[in-house]
Every structure is written in structure tokens, then in C-alpha cells.
Amino acid sequence: MTPxxxxxxxxxxxxxxxxxxxxxxxxxxxxxxxxxxxxxxxAGKSTLMSILYGFYKADSGxxxxxxxxxxxxxxxxxxxxxxxxVFQHFKLVENFSVLENVVLGAEDGSFLRPTLARARxxxxxxxxxxxxxxxxxAKIEDLSVGHQQRVEILKALYRExxxxxxxxxxxxxxxAEADHLFRILRGLKAxxxxxxxxxxxxxxxxxxxxTVSVMRRGEMTDTVKTAETSPQDLAERMVGRxxxxxxxxxPARPGKTVLEVKDLRVTDGQGVERLRGIDLTVRAGxxxxxxxxxxxxxxxxxxxxxxxxxxxxxxxxNDAALSLSGPGSDARARRRAGITHVPEDRHRLGLILDFKxxxxxxxxxxxxxxxxxxLMMDNRALREDTDAKMARFDVRPHDPNLxxxxxxxxxxxxxxxxxxxxxxxxxxxxxxxxxxxxxGAIEFIHQRIVELRxxxxxxxxxxxxxxxxxxxxxxxxxxxDGRIMGERLPGQxxxxxxxxxxxxxxxRAA
Amino acid sequence: xxxxxxxxxxxxxxxxATPLLFACLAGLFSERAGVFDIGLEGxxxxxxxxxxxxxxxxxxxxxxxxxxxxxxxxxxxxxxxxSITFRGNQLISGVAINFLATGLTVLIAQDWFAQGGRTPxxxxxxxxxxxxxxxxxxLSGVPVLGPVYGDLLSGHTILVYLGFLAVPATWYVLxxxxxxxxxxxxxxNPGAVDTAGVSVTGxxxxxxxxxGLLCGFAGSYLSTGLAAGFVKDMSAGRGFIALAAxxxxxxxPWSALGACLLFxxxxxxxxxxxxxxxxxxxxxxxxxQALPYILTVVILAGFVGKAIPPRAGGxxxxxxx
Numbered sequence: 001m002t003p004x005x006x007x008x009x010x011x012x013x014x015x016x017x018x019x020x021x022x023x024x025x026x027x028x029x030x031x032x033x034x035x036x037x038x039x040x041x042x043a044g045k046s047t048l049m050s051i052l053y054g055f056y057k058a059d060s061g062x063x064x065x066x067x068x069x070x071x072x073x074x075x076x077x078x079x080x081x082x083x084x085x086v087f088q089h090f091k092l093v094e095n096f097s098v099l100e101n102v103v104l105g106a107e108d109g110s111f112l113r114p115t116l117a118r119a120r121x122x123x124x125x126x127x128x129x130x131x132x133x134x135x136x137x138a139k140i141e142d143l144s145v146g147h148q149q150r151v152e153i154l155k156a157l158y159r160e161x162x163x164x165x166x167x168x169x170x171x172x173x174x175x176a177e178a179d180h181l182f183r184i185l186r187g188l189k190a191x192x193x194x195x196x197x198x199x200x201x202x203x204x205x206x207x208x209x210x211t212v213s214v215m216r217r218g219e220m221t222d223t224v225k226t227a228e229t230s231p232q233d234l235a236e237r238m239v240g241r242x243x244x245x246x247x248x249x250x251p252a253r254p255g256k257t258v259l260e261v262k263d264l265r266v267t268d269g270q271g272v273e274r275l276r277g278i279d280l281t282v283r284a285g286x287x288x289x290x291x292x293x294x295x296x297x298x299x300x301x302x303x304x305x306x307x308x309x310x311x312x313x314x315x316x317x318n319d320a321a322l323s324l325s326g327p328g329s330d331a332r333a334r335r336r337a338g339i340t341h342v343p344e345d346r347h348r349l350g351l352i353l354d355f356k357x358x359x360x361x362x363x364x365x366x367x368x369x370x371x372x373x374x375l376m377m378d379n380r381a382l383r384e385d386t387d388a389k390m391a392r393f394d395v396r397p398h399d400p401n402l403x404x405x406x407x408x409x410x411x412x413x414x415x416x417x418x419x420x421x422x423x424x425x426x427x428x429x430x431x432x433x434x435x436x437x438x439x440g441a442i443e444f445i446h447q448r449i450v451e452l453r454x455x456x457x458x459x460x461x462x463x464x465x466x467x468x469x470x471x472x473x474x475x476x477x478x479x480x481d482g483r484i485m486g487e488r489l490p491g492q493x494x495x496x497x498x499x500x501x502x503x504x505x506x507x508r509a510a
Numbered sequence: 511x512x513x514x515x516x517x518x519x520x521x522x523x524x525x526x527a528t529p530l531l532f533a534c535l536a537g538l539f540s541e542r543a544g545v546f547d548i549g550l551e552g553x554x555x556x557x558x559x560x561x562x563x564x565x566x567x568x569x570x571x572x573x574x575x576x577x578x579x580x581x582x583x584x585x586x587x588x589x590x591x592x593s594i595t596f597r598g599n600q601l602i603s604g605v606a607i608n609f610l611a612t613g614l615t616v617l618i619a620q621d622w623f624a625q626g627g628r629t630p631x632x633x634x635x636x637x638x639x640x641x642x643x644x645x646x647x648x649l650s651g652v653p654v655l656g657p658v659y660g661d662l663l664s665g666h667t668i669l670v671y672l673g674f675l676a677v678p679a680t681w682y683v684l685x686x687x688x689x690x691x692x693x694x695x696x697x698x699n700p701g702a703v704d705t706a707g708v709s710v711t712g713x714x715x716x717x718x719x720x721x722g723l724l725c726g727f728a729g730s731y732l733s734t735g736l737a738a739g740f741v742k743d744m745s746a747g748r749g750f751i752a753l754a755a756x757x758x759x760x761x762x763p764w765s766a767l768g769a770c771l772l773f774x775x776x777x778x779x780x781x782x783x784x785x786x787x788x789x790x791x792x793x794x795x796x797x798x799q800a801l802p803y804i805l806t807v808v809i810l811a812g813f814v815g816k817a818i819p820p821r822a823g824g825x826x827x828x829x830x831x
Binding site for chain 2: 104
């Protein structure tokens with residue numbers, strides 16, 4: 001006889017106001033397996049798991065744990081039922097020690113000293129058994145993200161969780177840390193624990209899960225064995241249509257030089273030289289991709305060209321010199337000159353999250369005649385324009401009155417992109433265009449960038465994703481330590497060579 | 511200055527630091543749990559009135575203390591309701607409580623006692639009386655130690671001793687008990703507490719009520735220990751000075767003791783030296799009396815280096831993914 005499923009969900013429904021986040025979801029997860037749940041941002045994965053962990057209450061439906069119907073009104077009940085959860089944003093007290101975080105809420109006595117002493121022993125045993133080395137006395141804020149995640153897993157194991165839910169666990173990890181996490185998860189599986197892995201990364205699903213469920217727009221559309229599927233197949237099930245995992249583009253037909261940068265230098269507040277003499281050109285109708293490990297000056301380059309940081313050197317746009325410091329070097333002057341900027345950090349620089357979509361599409365362009373009536377803003381014109389932009393860029397939900405924070409990452413990016421692309425720039429600066437963006441939206445954003453190129457515009461692309469650089473760029477420049485290490489053509493290089501150059505080595509002779 | 515003057519000043523420092531200390535520790539509990547409280551002043555004031563009123567009516571200072579604490583805790587409950595249950599703005603709730611206390615105390619005092627917003631003068635058992643510590647008499651002949659023990663340490667009311675004992679007690683509760691661990695956690699990251707299966711609301715209410723209790727002690731001491739009866743606005747900004755001391759102390763109990771003693775000392779100096787001459791310039795009495803307040807401004811302007819408040823302070827907890 002087969003054992004009952006570790007978790008069984010029957011017809012779970014959950015709505016937030018008019019939005020139905022989970023519709024009639026049924027799911028069985030067998031004990032001792034790793035089950036993946038994949039879906040685009042906003043598909044309802046996190047909501048479903050929050051219901052399982054007692055963070056939200058389902059409107060209707062049943063939860064069975066180990067074959068027995070279980071009520072989970074709060075997190076306490078979930079912990080009792082043997083469920084542990086590692087949230088995407090860790091729930092750790094930053095200035096507490098590892099030990100204190102693990103013990104919090106699961107103390108076995110009123111006084112801390114004996115409690116902590118007992119917990120220390122237990123934690124050390126757990127860390128040894130599962131090969132998760134962490135110093136129990138280290139402060140959380142001093143730990144790397146990977147270590148913090150281990151603390152979260154240890155927290156769940158300390159509470160004797162048999163079912164471990166991980167929500168987008170690799171989003172914040174380096175590739176090496178992600179590999180280590182997967183080794184830990186395989187070890188837990190070997191111990192008979194059940195693991196649910198929520199992600200939107202196809203590679204991870206293929207690498208580690210036994211079975212996978214696909215969620216789309218609040219519904220669970222498929223559950224399949226991982227061995228019987230492929231990344232392409234999953235991507236299509238996720239998005240609900242054919243998806244191009246690679247960018248389809250014609251060869252570039254570069255025209256005249258649009259941007260010319262000579263000996264650009266930037267020194268930051270601490271006196272460190274962030275850019276040490278950058279020379280580059282971007283021509284009309286081409287995409288220049290800047291590759292590099294984050295923090296090697298790419299951000300500073302975007303900031304200088306976008307007019308939010310002063311520099312020295314010479315920059316010309318369509319043969320007219322741009323001032324690099326003082327008056328006339330701000331973002332507004334750059335926009336007038338024909339440069340628009342999709343910043344790397346859209347939450348900090350691209351949007352005001354609490355403002356509505358239509359207010360956000362006006363930023364930087366609020367004094368255009370089409371948005372103004374004399375001294376007043378013409379909010380109606382702005383709203384209508386936003387409405388049209390949202391239609392053209394397929395922003396969902398299509399509601400100009402929704403606050404920016406209520407859109408998924410991909411849709412937020414589309415709002416920024418719509419604003420900056422439709423301003424009809426000569427040069428588009430675009431940083432990390434698909435960071436935190438789901439597959440369907442990535443394809444869309446890439447197509448829009450290529451379309452802009454084909455319309456004869458110059459594009460400067462900065463990305464830490466080598467895949468993205470290789471598939472989008474017409475030329476690739478690699479930055480290391482504030483300098484350009486060299487330029488390559490995408491057809492004549494590969495990840496290995498670029499990786500070497502990103503680490504400061506010369507690579508092969510061009 | 512001779513030893514006697516020094517002792518007199520220090521003696522009055524202890525007495526003046528006591529209400530600050532109670533209020534400062536009250537704020538410490540509340541703010542460590544993530545609920546900012548600028549209503550310390552109002553809570554002290556209402557406790558000062560109700561303790562004096564109850565003591566005047568019953569002739570029993572202990573009933574007075576209980577009434578003062580109860581009144582203060584009622585205001586705390588209102589603050590909790592506004593800022594925890596209804597997730598309102600904690601500053602505005604605190605300001606409202608201060609106004610409420612200012613108006614309410616005088617209004618009720620006038621209605622009950624008809625003495626221009628005061629309570630009658632408290633006498634005998636309606637006031638906290640000084641306690642003489644054991645051996646104070648016996649040691650009085652010993653040089654230095656005798657006066658220090660007999661005049662400085664001995665001869666205060668019970669509330670002064672309680673106030674100073676509250677410092678190690680607060681430290682112990684915060685750093686050595688499960689409750690303290692959870693309390694500190696909820697002020698730093700309520701999400702962590704919630705997902706660990708502990709009630710954020712329950713913890714924050716507990717902290718706010720402890721704050722009310724301690725403010726009750728602070729206020730009662732003002733009207734039944736330090737003075738003999740309630741007068742209008744007798745808290746005189748001490749609630750705000752206690753807040754400054756709390757920031758100065760970076761939300762730590764032992765440092766709070768130091769900060770409150772410093773403010774108490776300035777207050778005592780201001781009372782003792784009505785005018786002072788430094789390098790030939792006579793400083794007016796007003797300057798001396800303004801010293802604690804000037805120091806407050808200097809401290810709050812960030813002269814003490816970076817004070818990091820509890821990270822979740824001031825923000826109501828809303829569940830999110």
C-alpha cells in the first residue's frame with residue numbers, strides 16, 4: 001500500500017478583494033519527494049504556500065497533512081503540523097544571534113540561559129547532521145545571504161519540520177551558494193523529508209525536483225513528473241503559449257555614431273576611482289552590451305550618461321558635447337538631448353511604488369505640453385496616455401489607477417520601459433532589463449529592445465546576465481574595475497572567454 | 511564646594527532622576543517592542559493627578575499609587591488600541607494623549623476640589639515618607655561613609671529605591687527571559703515573531719501596558735513623593751526629557767540609568783545654584799534652570815553619535831508575503 005500524501009490540498013480558493021489569487025487548487029505531494037511549483041510572478045504560488053503555513057486563511061477548501069484533515073489558522077498550527085517555511089524575504093531578527101533566531105518562539109522555558117544552552121546543543125547536532133555549518137553566536141547581519149538561508153532551514157528543522165517549503169530560495173544566491181543549497185535539500189530528501197520548492201527558474205526545477213506543478217493565473221494547470229518534461233514544455237505550460245527562450249533578431253545594420261565617450265572618469269565620495277578612463281561608441285541601430293560582475297563601474301557609467309552623477313571626460317551625443325558636471329548635466333537635460341534611462345534598480349530610481357501607474361508614467365515628462373494645461377497638469381491626458389501605453393506594452397492588470405507596488409516585477413518593468421521607449425530617444429540606456437522579471441515578460445521586453453534597435457536607435461545595455469548579453473547585443477564590451485577590458489562580437493566569443501575578461505584577465509586575442 | 515554641598519546636590523539628583531528613570535524605562539519597554547510613545551508625558555501627568563486625588567480622598571498613599579497606575583494604564587490601552595489594533599500613527603496617538611491628559615487633569619481637579627486645578631495639600635499617610643535605612647544612625651559618626659550612607663543613600667521614599675531597582679529588573683527581563691527575547695524581536699522584525707508562531711499583537715500590548723504601569727509610578731512619585739499634591743502641568747516636560755534620555759541611552763537599561771542621573775544632576779544644579787559665575791560672567795538663574803532642556807536639544811541633535819532605534823519602531827505590523 002502506498003503511504004498517504006504528505007500534503008494534500010483539496011479545492012483551495014483565496015481572493016484578495018476582487019482578485020482571485022487561488023482558484024480551486026488541488027495538489028498531492030508524496031512524502032520523501034521534492035516537489036516543484038513553477039509559475040510566473042503573480043500566478044498565486046506564494047499565496048498558496050502562505051495558506052499552507054497559516055499566514056493567510058483560505059476562503060474555502062481542505063488541507064490534509066499525512067492523510068488527516070488539518071486546520072491551519074495560524075503559523076503556530078502549521079509548525080505543530082510539521083510544516084516549516086523559508087520565505088523569500090527571510091524572517092530573521094538581524095541583530096540577534098543565530099541561536100536566538102532559531103530559538104525564538106520555540107523556547108522550552110521562561111529563562112533564557114538554560115533554554116539557550118539546551119538549544120545550542122540541539123542546533124550543533126542538527127548543523128552537523130545536515131552539514132550546515134553556521135556559528136551559533138554570529139549575528140545575522142554579519143552573515144552572507146546563503147548563511148542566513150541556512151539559519152532559516154535550521155529554524156524549521158529545530159521545530160521538527162517534516163515538510164519544508166522554500167519560496168524562491170535561489171533568487172538571492174550566487175550560483176555556488178545555490179549548488180550548496182541543492183546538496184542540502186537532497187540530503188533532507190534522503191532523510192525522508194518532503195520539500196516543496198517554489199521558483200520560476202526552469203533550470204532548478206529540472207535539476208532537483210521529482211514532480212512539478214505549474215500554476216498560471218491562480219490556477220494549477222498541470223502536475224507532471226520532472227523526468228517526463230523539458231524546459232521548453234514547462235515554459236509553454238507556464239505562460240500558456242509558445243515561448244522563445246532565445247531572442248530572434250536580424251543582423252544589425254549600424255548607422256552613424258550616436259554616442260561617443262572618451263576618457264570618462266568618476267571618483268566617488270570616498271575618493272575611490274569608479275571609472276578609470278572609459279572609451280566607447282554606440283552607433284544608431286545597434287545594441288552595445290556591457291558585461292561585467294556587478295560593481296565594476298557599469299552602474300556608474302549608466303548614472304553618468306543618465307545625468308545623475310558628475311564625471312570628467314568627453315561625451316558627445318550626435319556630435320554635440322554633453323556637459324558632465326554642474327548645470328545642464330542633470331537627468332532632465334539628458335532627456336532633452338535625447339537620452340532616456342531605464343535604471344538598474346527600478347524600485348529605487350525607476351518608480352515611486354506608492355504612486356499610481358499613471359503618475360509613474362508621467363515622471364520626467366510631466367512638463368511636456370501634451371500633459372499640461374497652462375500651469376496645471378492635465379491628469380486626464382496623462383491617464384489616457386498611460387492607458388494606451390499599458391495596452392501597447394501588455395501591462396497586466398490593465399489599470400492605470402493601480403499603485404506601482406501592486407504590479408509584478410515584470411509589469412513594473414514594462415511600465416518603466418513604456419515610459420522611456422515611447423519618449424522616442426536617440427539613445428536608450430537600459431540596466432538589468434529583466435532582473436526579477438518572469439519568462440513571459442522577458443521575451444516581451446527583449447523583443448521591444450530589438451524593435452527599438454531596428455527602428456535605428458542606439459542602445460546601451462548593461463546586464464550581469466551573460467545569457468542576456470550574448471543573445472541581445474550586437475557588440476559586447478566587458479568591464480572590470482572601472483575599465484573596459486575589451487570588446488567582442490557575440491558570434492566570436494563565448495561565456496568562458498567573457499567570464500575570464502570579467503575577472504580581469506585578457507581573454508584570447510581578438 | 512564642601513562635602514556637604516556635594517552630598518546635597520547628589521541627594522537631590524537621586525530624587526529628581528527617579529521620575530525620569532521610571533518614565534525612561536517605561537518608554538524602553540514600549541519602544542523595544544516597536545511602539546513609539548511620545549505620550550509618556552501625558553501618562554505621567556494623569557498618574558500624578560489621580561494618585562494625588564485618590565491619596566487626598568482616602569488618606570492612603572498606596573491607594574493613590576494604584577489609582578495613578580490605573581489611570582496611566584488606561585491611556586496606554588488607548589495608545590495600544592490606536593497604534594496596534596487600528597494601526598494608526600503612533601506619534602499622533604501620543605500627541606493626542608498628551609493633550610488629553612493636560613486638559614483632563616485640570617478639569618477634573620477643578621470639579622472635584624475647586625482649588626484652581628490643584629489637589630489639596632497631602633499630609634501624613636497620604637504622602638510617601640522618607641525611609642531611614644538600617645544603621646544610618648549608627649554610621650553617622652564615621653567620616654565620609656557616614657554622611658554618604660546616612661544623608662545620600664538613606665532617607666528617600668520607597669519609590670526612589672524601587673526606581674533604581676527597576677533598572678536591573680528591566681535588564682533581566684529584557685535579556686534573560688523568554689518574554690524579553692520575544693519583546694526585543696518584535697521591535698526589530700515582527701514578521702519573524704509572527705512566522706515563529708507568536709502573537710505580535712499580544713506582545714506589543716504587553717509592552718504598552720508595562721509602559722503604562724511604569725509611567726504610573728513616575729507620575730505618582732511626582733505628586734505624592736517629590737511634591738505634596740498635584741498642580742497643573744507638574745510633569746513639566748519630564749516625559750520628553752525621559753524620551754531624550756532613552757535615545758541618549760540607545761534603548762539600553764543601564765545606560766538609561768546613566769542618562770537619567772545626568773539629567774537629574776543638571777536639574778539639581780539648576781535648583782541649587784540660582785546664579786553662577788564662570789570666568790567673570792554671571793549666568794542668570796534662567797540659564798541654569800534651562801540646562802536640562804538645552805542638553806535635551808543638544809542630545810537630540812545627534813551629538814551623541816548614531817543611535818539606532820529598534821528597526822520596526824513606529825510602524826504597525828501588517829502581514830505580508
